[in-house]
Amino acid sequence: MTGEGTVSGVEICLDQVTKRYPGSQVAAVDEFSMTIPAGQVVVFVGPSGCGKTTTMKMINRLIEPSSGRITIGGRDALSLNPDKLRRGIGYAIQQAGLFPHMTVGENIGLVPGLLGWQQQKVRARVEELLDLVGLDPAQFRNRFPRQLSGGQQQRVGVARALAADPPVLLMDEPFGAVDPITRGNLQDELLRLQSELRKTIVFVTHDFDEAVKLGDRIAVLGPRSSILQYDTPEAVLANPADDTVAGFVGAGASLKQLTLLRVKDVDLDEAVTAPTDEDPAALHVRLTMQNSKYALLLDARRRPVRWVHVRELVGGGALSTLGRPVEATVTQRSTLQDALEAILTEGGHVPVTGQHGEYLGVVRIDTVMDVIRTLREEHEHDHD
Numbered sequence: 001m002t003g004e005g006t007v008s009g010v011e012i013c014l015d016q017v018t019k020r021y022p023g024s025q026v027a028a029v030d031e032f033s034m035t036i037p038a039g040q041v042v043v044f045v046g047p048s049g050c051g052k053t054t055t056m057k058m059i060n061r062l063i064e065p066s067s068g069r070i071t072i073g074g075r076d077a078l079s080l081n082p083d084k085l086r087r088g089i090g091y092a093i094q095q096a097g098l099f100p101h102m103t104v105g106e107n108i109g110l111v112p113g114l115l116g117w118q119q120q121k122v123r124a125r126v127e128e129l130l131d132l133v134g135l136d137p138a139q140f141r142n143r144f145p146r147q148l149s150g151g152q153q154q155r156v157g158v159a160r161a162l163a164a165d166p167p168v169l170l171m172d173e174p175f176g177a178v179d180p181i182t183r184g185n186l187q188d189e190l191l192r193l194q195s196e197l198r199k200t201i202v203f204v205t206h207d208f209d210e211a212v213k214l215g216d217r218i219a220v221l222g223p224r225s226s227i228l229q230y231d232t233p234e235a236v237l238a239n240p241a242d243d244t245v246a247g248f249v250g251a252g253a254s255l256k257q258l259t260l261l262r263v264k265d266v267d268l269d270e271a272v273t274a275p276t277d278e279d280p281a282a283l284h285v286r287l288t289m290q291n292s293k294y295a296l297l298l299d300a301r302r303r304p305v306r307w308v309h310v311r312e313l314v315g316g317g318a319l320s321t322l323g324r325p326v327e328a329t330v331t332q333r334s335t336l337q338d339a340l341e342a343i344l345t346e347g348g349h350v351p352v353t354g355q356h357g358e359y360l361g362v363v364r365i366d367t368v369m370d371v372i373r374t375l376r377e378e379h380e381h382d383h384d
């Protein structure tokens, strides 16, 4: 994820951090070392029980490490007062973790209040944050958490984590408890927020697709929080470090890479186009001469309306009644994943439209397949 804001996050370093729970023979986290760059989103992904949450909670010392070193922005986290440390680190969890007896406003204003901010300033900050996460302050400020939907609660949870403008945000499956559509919206909003705020975010999830979507880097973790791979989503998808990672990435890994690219990143092809009032016989001649099977009919404002096959042009009838309607189009901003789905609907190619729905070109299935092949080769080459 690249953003335009200035980086407000700081680097986090974990150096041989180990957690041994009392009474347990094996370490839950075993000598974990990682540098998390300032202003980036790093996603910990891995199977249940591998130690993701334990690793994350050692960063804000909700769990005390048994040994090792942690620095946040160059400061030794283990020598700071834990309460003080936590006030400088935003924390968002599944089911939002809001205090049920406090209003939305009180929940969000909690940490700034603890930091001694003036009431007036806290109130202004609450308004600002509710706005930022897309909730109308007048409507939501005085409600209690139980009077909110799951998605709204998660938004408040994110607002609360951001309240004191901390450089670091820890997010533990924050969108785990909402339906897939709300989840997608919350992810989009986090990306939008992050492009402005540029915090350092550590995000824990089970969901590999979520990791690919949100992460600047993904850490795929195995037993005892061992780092199986720590790389960009592109690299993990294209070249999983071993069979375990490959299994976790799952089938269709190279297809998932297509969510990282957009239509504007590839060359468009030209279809044979025709206005809907063209003479079918004349269009037949044009298609034959250009050795094309299909023509794309455009309306008076050059918007794609129908596909017509060359065979359908010989039986007579007005062009506007021939062929079949265009069912899917994409824009320059659509992901190649969306384009591929549309191509499968449309049969081999999909029209690309501009701001006013006007025809710009088509993306063909061959183009998408070439992209997949190139990505795979590039990453194999990188890892030689």
Ligand SMILES: Nc1ncnc2c1ncn2[C@@H]1O[C@H](COP(=O)(O)OP(=O)(O)OP(=O)(O)O)[C@@H](O)[C@H]1O
Pocket (backbone or CB within 6 Å): 021, 022, 024, 028, 046, 047, 048, 049, 050, 051, 052, 053, 054, 055, 206
């Ligand atoms: N308080 C505890 N006492 C003893 N063992 C614990 C404690 N908390 C976690 N563990 C153990 O430590 C290991 C790592 O747990 P952790 O919760 O960090 O994993 P996780 O990857 O976050 O799992 P999940 O995805 O299911 O939340 C597990 O084997 C777990 O049983």
